[in-house]
Amino acid sequence: xxxxxxxxxxxxxxxxxxxxxxxxxxxxxxxxxxxxxxxxxxxxxxxxxxxxxxxxxxxxxxxxxxxxxxxxxxxxxxxxxxxxxxxxxxxxxxxxxxxxxxxxxxxxxxxxxxxxxxxxxxxxxxxxxxxxxxxxxxxxxxxxxxxxxxxxxxxxxxxxxxxxxxxxxxxxxxxxxxxxxxxxxxxxxxxxxxxxxxxxxxxxxxxxxxxxxxxxxxxxxxxxxxxxxxxxxxxxxxxxxxxxxxxxxxxxxxxxxxxxxxxxxxxxxxxxxxxxxxxxxxxxxxxxxxxxxxxxxxxxxxxxxxxxxxxxxxxxxxxxxxxxxxxxxxxxxxxxxxxxxxxxxxxxxxxxxxxxxxxxxxxxxxxxxxxxxxxxxxxxxxxxxxxxxxxxxxxxxxxxxxxxxxxxxxxxxxxxxxxxxxxxxxxxxxxxxxxxxxxxxxxxxxxxxxxxxxxxxxxxxxxxxxxxxxxxxxxxxxxxxxxxxxxxxxxxxxxxxxxxxxxxxxxxxxxxxxxxxxxxxxxxxxxxxxxxxxxxxxxxxxxxxxxxxxxxxxxxxxxxxxxxxxxxxxxxxxxxxxxxxxxxxxxxxxxxxxxxxxxxxxxxxxxxxxxxxxxxxxxxxxxxxxxxxxxxxxxxxxxxxxxxxxxxxxxxxxxxxxxxxxxxxxxxxxxxxxxxxxxxxxxxxxxxxxxxxxxxxxxxxxxxxxxxxxxxxxxxxxxxxxxxxxxxxxx
Numbered sequence: 001x002x003x004x005x006x007x008x009x010x011x012x013x014x015x016x017x018x019x020x021x022x023x024x025x026x027x028x029x030x031x032x033x034x035x036x037x038x039x040x041x042x043x044x045x046x047x048x049x050x051x052x053x054x055x056x057x058x059x060x061x062x063x064x065x066x067x068x069x070x071x072x073x074x075x076x077x078x079x080x081x082x083x084x085x086x087x088x089x090x091x092x093x094x095x096x097x098x099x100x101x102x103x104x105x106x107x108x109x110x111x112x113x114x115x116x117x118x119x120x121x122x123x124x125x126x127x128x129x130x131x132x133x134x135x136x137x138x139x140x141x142x143x144x145x146x147x148x149x150x151x152x153x154x155x156x157x158x159x160x161x162x163x164x165x166x167x168x169x170x171x172x173x174x175x176x177x178x179x180x181x182x183x184x185x186x187x188x189x190x191x192x193x194x195x196x197x198x199x200x201x202x203x204x205x206x207x208x209x210x211x212x213x214x215x216x217x218x219x220x221x222x223x224x225x226x227x228x229x230x231x232x233x234x235x236x237x238x239x240x241x242x243x244x245x246x247x248x249x250x251x252x253x254x255x256x257x258x259x260x261x262x263x264x265x266x267x268x269x270x271x272x273x274x275x276x277x278x279x280x281x282x283x284x285x286x287x288x289x290x291x292x293x294x295x296x297x298x299x300x301x302x303x304x305x306x307x308x309x310x311x312x313x314x315x316x317x318x319x320x321x322x323x324x325x326x327x328x329x330x331x332x333x334x335x336x337x338x339x340x341x342x343x344x345x346x347x348x349x350x351x352x353x354x355x356x357x358x359x360x361x362x363x364x365x366x367x368x369x370x371x372x373x374x375x376x377x378x379x380x381x382x383x384x385x386x387x388x389x390x391x392x393x394x395x396x397x398x399x400x401x402x403x404x405x406x407x408x409x410x411x412x413x414x415x416x417x418x419x420x421x422x423x424x425x426x427x428x429x430x431x432x433x434x435x436x437x438x439x440x441x442x443x444x445x446x447x448x449x450x451x452x453x454x455x456x457x458x459x460x461x462x463x464x465x466x467x468x469x470x471x472x473x474x475x476x477x478x479x480x481x482x483x484x485x486x487x488x489x490x491x492x493x494x495x496x497x498x499x500x501x502x503x504x505x506x507x508x509x510x511x512x513x514x515x516x517x518x519x520x521x522x523x524x525x526x527x528x529x530x531x532x533x534x535x536x537x538x539x540x541x542x543x544x545x546x547x548x549x550x551x552x553x554x555x556x557x558x559x560x561x562x563x564x565x566x567x568x569x570x571x572x573x574x575x576x577x578x579x580x581x582x583x584x585x586x587x588x589x590x591x592x593x594x595x596x597x598x599x600x601x602x603x604x605x606x607x608x609x610x611x612x613x614x615x616x617x618x619x620x621x622x623x624x625x626x627x628x629x630x631x632x633x634x635x636x637x638x639x640x641x642x643x644x645x646x647x648x649x650x651x652x653x654x655x656x657x658x659x660x661x662x663x664x665x666x667x668x669x670x671x672x673x674x675x676x677x678x679x680x681x682x683x684x685x686x687x688x689x690x691x692x693x694x695x696x697x698x699x700x701x702x703x704x705x706x707x708x709x710x711x712x713x714x715x716x717x718x719x720x721x722x723x724x725x726x727x728x729x730x731x
Contacts, residue, residue, distance in 0.1 A: 012248065026220055026630070026633060026634055027217065027220040027253075027634070028252070028253040029253070030213075030216070030217035030220050030253075030630045030634075031217045031218070031220075031250055031253040031254055031257065031305070031309075032253040032254070032256045032257040032260070033213070033217070033257060033626070034210070034213045034214045034216075034217035034218075034257065034305070035214075035253070035254045035256075035257025035258055035260075035261065035301065035302055035305050036257040036258070036260040036261040036264070037210050037213060037257075037261070037623060038210050038211075038213075038214055038257075038261070038301050038304075038305065039257065039258055039260075039261025039262065039264075039265075039297060039298065039301045039302075040261050040264055040265065041206050041207055041210040042207075042297050042300075042301055043261065043265050043294055043297050043298075044202070044206070045199075045202065045207070046290050046293045046294055046297055047265075047268060047282065047286070047287050047290060047294075048198065048199070048202065049195075049290075050286045050287060050289055050290035050293070051151075051282055051283065051286045051287075052195045053286070053289075054283060054285065054286035054289060055150045055151055055187070055189060055286075056183055056184065056189075058107070058147070058148070058149065058150050059150050059183065059184030059186065059187040059189065060178070060179045060180065060181075060182070060183075060184050061107050061177065061178055061179075062106050062107045062108065062148055062177055062178075062184075062186075063177065063178070063179040063182075063184045063185050063186065064079045064172070064174040064176075064177055064185070065174055065175045065176050065177065065178065065179065066079075066172055066173070066174055067172065067173035067174060067175060068172070070175055073175035073176075074175060075099065075173035075174065075175060076098070076099055076100050076102075076103040076174070076175055076176060077096060077097060077098045077099055077100075077103055077173075077174050077176075078095075078096070078097040078098075078099065078168060078171035078172065078173060078174070079094065079095070079096060079097075079171060079172050079173075079174045080094070080095040080170055080171040080172065080590075080591065081093070081094060081095075081185070081186055082094075082095065082591045082593070083191075084136075084157070084593065085595065086124060086127055086128045086155055087127055087128070088607055089127075089155060089191070089279070089607075089608075090191040090605065091124065091154070091155030091156060091157070091188065091191070092155075092156055092157070092186045092187070092188075092190075093137075093157045093159060094106070094156075094157065094158045094159070094186070095159055095160070095161055095171065095590055095591065096112065096113065096158055096159070096160050097160060097161065097166060097168070097171060098112045103176060104176070104177070106148060106158065106177050107145075107147055107148040107177065108144040108145040108146070108147055108148015108149060109142075109144065109145070109148065109158060110142065110145075112160070113141050113158060113159065113160040114141070114160065115160050115161065115162045115163055115166075116138040116139055116160070116161075116162045117138055117139050117140075117141040117159070117160055118133065118134075118137040118138050118139065118140055118141060118157060118158065118159040118160075119140075119141050119142050119143070119144050119157070119158040119159075120133050120137075120140065120143065120144065120156070120157050120158075121143070121144045121149055121154055121155055121156040121157075122143050122144075123152070123153045123154060123155055123281075124155040124156065124157065125143065127155065128578070131578075132578040133157070134582075135578045135579050135581070135582040136578050136581040136582045136585065137157060137159045137582070137585060138159060138162075138582075138585075144156055144158065146283075150187040150188050150189065151188060151280065151281060151283060152272045152281040152283055153274070153279060153280060153281035154187070154188045155188070156188075161585075161590035162586070162590075164586075165585065165586065165589065165590040166590060167589065167590055167591075170590070170591060191605050192605055192608055192609070193605070193608075193609050193612075196356075196357070196359065196360045197359050197360075198612070199360075200359055200360045200363035200364075201363070201612065201613065201616055202616060203363065203367065204363050204366065204367055204427070204430070204620075205427060205613075205616035205617050205619065205620035206616055206619055206620055206623075208367055208370065208371070208423060208620070209423060209427070209619075209620040209621075209623035209624045209627065210623055212419055212420060212423055212623075212624065212627050213623055213626060213627040213630070214305060214308065215308075215416075215419075216416060216419070216420070216627050216630055216631040217630065218250075218305075218308055218309050218312050219312060219416060220630060220631075220634045243310040246309055246310050247306050247309065247310055249309075250305070250306055250309045251306065254302045254305050254306055254309075255302060257302070257305075258298055258301060258302040261298070261301070262298050265294065268282060268284065268287045269284060269287050269288055269291070270284060271284055272284050275615060276615060277611035277612075277614055277615050278608060278611040278612050278615060279608060279611070280608075280612075334375075335371075335372040335373075335374075335375025335376055335379075336375065336376060336379055338368065338372050339369065339372035339373065339375070339376050342365055342368035342369045342371075342372055343365075343369055343682075345361075345365040345368070346362060346365030346366050346368075346369055346682055347682070349361045349362055349365055350362060350685040362685065366426070366430070366682055369426075369678070369682065370422060370423050370426040373422050373671075373674070373675065373678065374415045374416075374418050374419040374422050374671070375415050377414065377415070377418050377422070377667060377670060377671050377674065378411040378412060378413075378414040378415035378418070378667075379411055380670075381407050381411060381414045381666065381667045381670070382407060382408055382411030382414070384404075384407065385403075385404045385405065385406070385407030385408025385409070385411075386404065386408050387404070388400055388401075388403060388404030388407065388662065389401050389404030389405045389408065390404070391404070392404055397658070398655055398658070399654075399655055399657075399658020399659045399661070399662060400658065400662055402655075402659050402663075403658070403659045403661075403662030403663040403666075404662070406659070406663050407662075407663055407667075413638075414667045416631050417631065417632070417664070417667060417668065417711075418667050418668055418670075418671035419627075419631070420624050420625075420627040420628035420631060421628065421668060421671050421672065421675065421704065421707060421708070422671050422675045423624050423627075424621055424624040424625070424628070425671075425672065425675035425676055425679055425704055426675065426679045427617055427620050427621055427624065428617075428621070429676065429679035429680055429683055430617075430679070430683060431613060431614075431617040433683040434613055435610055435613060435614075449596060449598075451528075451532065452528070452529060452532050452597070453574050454569075454574045454575045454576075454577050454596070455529055455568070455569050455572050455573065455574055455575065456529040456530075456532060456533055456566065456567065456568055456569075456575075456597055457566070457567045457575055457577060457580065457594050457595065457596065457597070458484075458533070458536075458564055458565065458566050458567070458594070458595060458596075458597060459471075459481075459564060459565040459566070459567060459580070459584055459588065459592065459593070459594045460564040460565070460592065460593060461563075461564070461588070461589055461591075461592065462483065462555070462563035462564050462565060463588050463589050463592075465553040465554060466553075467587060467588055467589065468483070468552060468553040468565070468588070469551075469552075469553040470587040470588075471565075471583060471584060471587040471588040472552055472553065474583045474586070474587050475567070475580070475583065476576070476579065478569060478570040478571075478573060479567055479568070479569060479570070479575060479580070480502070480503075480505060480506035480509050480567065480568045480569075480570065481502060481506060481552050481565050481566070481567050481568075482500045482501065482502035482506055482507075482552065482565065482566050482568075483500070483501045483502065483552040483553070483555040483563065483564075483565055484498065484499070484500050484501075484537070484555075484563065484564055484565065484566050485498070485499045485501075485555055485556075485557075485558060485561050485562070485563050486498050486537050486538070486543075486561060486562050486563075487499075487558060487560060487561040488538070488543075488560065495542055495543060495544060496538065496542075496543035496544070497543060497544045497545075497546060498534060498537060498543055498544070498545045498546070499518070499546045499547075499548075499555075500545070500546070500547045500548075500566075501547075501548055501549070501550040501551070501552060501554075501555050502549065502550070502552055503549065503550075503551075503552070504549055506568065507547065507549055509568055509570060510526070510527040510529070510530050510568065511527055512527075512547050514549045515548060515549060516548055516549050516550065517548060518546045518547070518548045519546065519547055519548065520544065520545060520546055520547075521545045521546070521547050522545075523535075523545060526545070529568055529572065532597055533566050533597050536597040536598050552565065567580065567594070577594060580594040581593065581594045628707075632711055632714060632715075657716045659716075660712050660713075660715045660716035661712060661716075664711060664712045664715045664716075665708060665709065665711075665712040668707070668708035668711050668712065669705060669708045671704075671708075672701065672704035672705050672707070672708050673701070673704075673705075675704065676701045676704060
């Protein structure tokens, strides 16, 4: 029979074996699920890259062509960028002043706003409310078109100052809009983490667990399939014949998984998809731009899974004689030499790498450690196997003897058993330390807001006397203001000084006497609102605090000093921040801001990063749990069949429990302890930024050991059930 005629028959034999082989149905479903998730994971990577590219392109299209960068082009408009905050999320406020009506407005605007008008993004209007946006910036002229936004969920404002507030000296001349290089001078990407950090987290929390699931699915039911492969080799079948049979067994579930993955990605092509806990919306237009690459993914992923399935079959051994010989399965050695290299790389990269690439390189090293650690544990357990077997033989302990021989003969089984546990531990430790780090970075601002809310706010800049006086007169009833001058270093005194000036009602609100002569105020004895503000400007570090009554518009400047206004509510009441922002824009300066004492513009960045961390880690741990379940199920079925013949030699379940305890509990407990300790140690660079709670380590270790005990109990119970129904067969 020719090779061409034999191939379809071998393909059908493999397809038939998929239904009838040991753990055949489990493997088919595992392969289908693994292929679907790998298709989604790689497709998600493509969509993420397309999203970054699309956002960069839209940002470049709306970026100003600054006269300083293009001196040969005529100046057609004035432009200024400022940052604001809504709900802890920083966003861009763009001030515009056209010099000629022939110049086209920025992308997303149907026309130039008239003085006092504002265009806002739909996401900002939904988050803050239309009334708040109008109160802050002026009349709402319309909504920015999505084509002018970096992402559908971006917060953005275009505002044109009134003639009274227009300050041309603070604005930059531009010739138009549209850059061709770089990443743009504005956009929400400036207030969030970059592409490199996201891809590093995606690789660790999504791609690695899915790759683990593929590896486990490929080797599910491997014992029976390996026997069939060896039989084909003994009958003279070459590598191509064995590959054809193996591919035929896997083709149908792999194709089903690819179709399922494609169907799951379809909604992203049609509608903008919001992601939970991240405030991010994936633009369907960006995904449609990546359709050719996504089509390639639908072909490449199933082909790659089939290739891995074929390559995972055992190599053909050439026998030198016809006598039967014992064949021992050795663990792959690549993990043994790669593990110390990855460990050393991860430990040292934080100190040696450039700050811009340290996160990506650290994540790469950490992933290599997680990938190689299961193989190292399997090899160590394999080395302990003969010693356990010898000890069991000397002591007459059948359970220890059988477990030792099983560990020595099948170290790869141990590797598969502990791989999911190690990856889950690694992900859990990173989530814990990074969440603690992100939380600690903005905890001061969060605590300040929880203590006082908006009962004390700071307003800037400190403009000329007329504008400060107009701002003060426009404040609502019950809102008091003090002018503040902060000198970090007073010449000749060696320490800093904070000087506060205000009217008697404002001073009495803070329980300070009204006196035109400067008087010192104790930081510890000050009103809680004043103490919170003084702590925000650094007075807690030993600066002198001086207070006097006077006109808030007549605070003189000093060398090396900064000036601003601080606002208090009568009786500790909350202040209307949006209304005060609007008053500041109308009377103080076109770029004025009224903000919390501790500026929380970075809180949104940290909260968004923590949200992505929770989302990706949830997906990763769910996939790891799925991998652990599938791997444990098939290994325990095999474990039960291996021990079932012993039912004719022993009664009761003690032997099965003993073998399970040594061959299952020992590797999983070892993986738990080593995995937690190693992951915690490798997380030292992150913990140095914000120490994590050690109790989290105790709970993580306890949880891992509980999982180890559960796996052991599951394996022993499976062995007992298999033994009770075992009958001799010719396998």
